[in-house]
Amino acid sequence: MCLAIPMTVKSIEGTRALAEAYGVEKYVDIAMTPDVVVGDKVIIHAGFVIEKLDPESAREIEAAWDEYHRVMNDDGAAGRRNGA
Amino acid sequence: MADGLRSLRLERDLRIMEVCGTHTTEFFRSGVRDVFPEGLSLIDGPGCPVCVTPNDYLDRAIEIARVHGVTVATFGDMVKVPSSYSSLAREKSTGMRLEVVYSPLDALEFAAVNQDVQVMFLSVGFETTAPTEAVAVRRARERNILNFSILCGNKLTPPAVKALLDAGETRIDGFILPGHVSAIIGVEPWRFVAESYHKPCVVAGFESYDLITSTINLVRMIGEQRNVVENGYARVVRDGGNPKAREIMYDVFEECEAHWRGIGVIPGSGLALRDGYAGFDAARRFPVDPPAPRQHPGCRCGDLLRGLIIPTGCGLFGTACTPENAVGPCMVSSEGPCSAYYKYGGM
Ligand code: SF4
Numbered sequence: 001m002c003l004a005i006p007m008t009v010k011s012i013e014g015t016r017a018l019a020e021a022y023g024v025e026k027y028v029d030i031a032m033t034p035d036v037v038v039g040d041k042v043i044i045h046a047g048f049v050i051e052k053l054d055p056e057s058a059r060e061i062e063a064a065w066d067e068y069h070r071v072m073n074d075d076g077a078a079g080r081r082n083g084a
Numbered sequence: 085m086a087d088g089l090r091s092l093r094l095e096r097d098l099r100i101m102e103v104c105g106t107h108t109t110e111f112f113r114s115g116v117r118d119v120f121p122e123g124l125s126l127i128d129g130p131g132c133p134v135c136v137t138p139n140d141y142l143d144r145a146i147e148i149a150r151v152h153g154v155t156v157a158t159f160g161d162m163v164k165v166p167s168s169y170s171s172l173a174r175e176k177s178t179g180m181r182l183e184v185v186y187s188p189l190d191a192l193e194f195a196a197v198n199q200d201v202q203v204m205f206l207s208v209g210f211e212t213t214a215p216t217e218a219v220a221v222r223r224a225r226e227r228n229i230l231n232f233s234i235l236c237g238n239k240l241t242p243p244a245v246k247a248l249l250d251a252g253e254t255r256i257d258g259f260i261l262p263g264h265v266s267a268i269i270g271v272e273p274w275r276f277v278a279e280s281y282h283k284p285c286v287v288a289g290f291e292s293y294d295l296i297t298s299t300i301n302l303v304r305m306i307g308e309q310r311n312v313v314e315n316g317y318a319r320v321v322r323d324g325g326n327p328k329a330r331e332i333m334y335d336v337f338e339e340c341e342a343h344w345r346g347i348g349v350i351p352g353s354g355l356a357l358r359d360g361y362a363g364f365d366a367a368r369r370f371p372v373d374p375p376a377p378r379q380h381p382g383c384r385c386g387d388l389l390r391g392l393i394i395p396t397g398c399g400l401f402g403t404a405c406t407p408e409n410a411v412g413p414c415m416v417s418s419e420g421p422c423s424a425y426y427k428y429g430g431m
Contacts, residue, residue, distance in 0.1 A: 001133045001161055001419060002106050002212040002264040029189060031219045032329040043267065043320055046159075046209075046216040047187025051267045051326055057319035 004045035006053060009038050019044060085296045092121040092303055099125045099255055100302055101391055103245060104262030105132030105419030106290060112428035114292040116299070124303065127254070127391040130244045130347060131262055133209045134161045134417035136389055138345045140377040141237045142167035145206055146175055147374040148235070148366060154202040155181040157191035162206055165413045168377045188220035188234075195224070195232035204366045207234040212264040214238045214355055215329040218336035221357070221364050233366040236356055239342050241265050242273045243353035247344075249281045254391045258302045259285040263294075263317045268333075270325025271313050278311040289317035336361055345413070346386025383412040388421055395425040402426060 007019035007028070017036060019028045030036050033049045041053040102108055108128050111117050117126065130136050146167055149156050156172060163172045163184060176182040181201070185191045188205055195203035207217045217234060224232045241262060261274055266287045277283050284305035288298035298316040305314065315321055342354025357365045383405070384398040395401050395414065405411040407423055414420035
């Protein structure tokens with residue numbers, strides 16, 4: 001039930017933000033994270049932004065993933081559902 | 085990375101517990117369980133909110149719907165969970181009005197546009213979900229939507245981990261801690277596990293990468309007797325958690341004792357609406373006297389949630405109890421250990 005997915009904030013109006021991931025857009029509530037700005041990567045749970053992704057550590061993990069898939073010799077399509 | 089996990093040499097057999105139900109599923113789905121080194125076991129913990137909700141909660145919800153004719157709004161996970169005598173799905177087929185929602189705000193919106201019905205939202209979930217439910221209650225009050233209420237069933241996870249450790253029924257060498265619960269509460273509330281009970285802990289994310297590195301780090305910490313809480317999900321979890329979310333949650337709710345399936349009553353492990361929000365409390369607004377709860381005598385969900393058995397240790401697993409015809413919640417919930425073992429082949 002604590003499944004949560006990363007999305008990117010496209011626009012903000014009041015306590016609502018439009019967020020996007022993989023071409024899918026949806027409105028989410030930002031009452032818990034009032035300081036989000038357009039362009040932030042955020043984690044969504046039950047229609048709410050529960051936290052911002054720290055861009056620095058997010059880049060680190062992306063690099064680690066790329067390295068992983070380079071070593072495993074695949075394109076990373078499997079196992080990258082990103083969530084939960 | 086996977087090889088790094090597979091080739092770990094353990095000095096003794098290790099039992100690590102993943103507290104979070106989403107981790108239970110992800111360890112299977114990602115295949116990370118398959119690369120565990122010999123001697124390493126993963127014990128499922130009390131981290132699936134649907135599973136730990138005892139029958140009397142759903143019994144009350146169904147009784148309220150029957151007696152007071154309310155519309156029940158709920159997250160989808162609850163729909164097929166057996167209650168003592170029925171389930172929401174079964175009640176729906178005999179006339180109960182059921183609204184499945186993705187967010188508590190959807191339930192509020194449903195109430196706003198259907199002023200002629202009473203809408204009762206089933207407020208279950210851990211610290212990740214409770215603030216979203218708190219926001220819905222606050223908005224209901226701000227917007228004067230008085231046909232909305234919630235049936236409180238939220239639970240707090242650190243007290244349950246403490247209860248397991250205090251009971252001492254099973255050996256646990258270290259903990260994989262829930263990532264999105266920790267995004268709200270931070271790392272601090274877990275320190276007692278490392279410091280008072282001397283069990284290393286890693287707060288973990290949910291990618292295969294997170295599961296592998298967190299497991300490797302936890303095994304090393306156990307070997308080195310490094311009893312600390314490591315934050316392995318720093319890209320989302322701040323050490324201090326999300327203070328704004330907690331402020332909202334504790335504005336609406338206060339801690340109370342709560343009844344956990346299999347574990348019993350744990351002090352300070354539940355959330356009740358504060359008196360200022362009493363008007364939105366379905367239990368106070370719609371008094372009922374539900375029949376005494378009961379459960380299938382063969383179902384071992386309780387033992388499972390305490391880490392005493394794995395799902396295949398239940399005599400009903402895969403025979404009398406399957407996802408299509410579940411006896412207990414652990415087989416219904418998408419994050420239940422029995423459904424994960426059933427779906428991904430078990431072992
Ligand atoms: S297999 Fe079914 S009956 Fe057995 S513990 Fe799991 S949910 Fe309960």
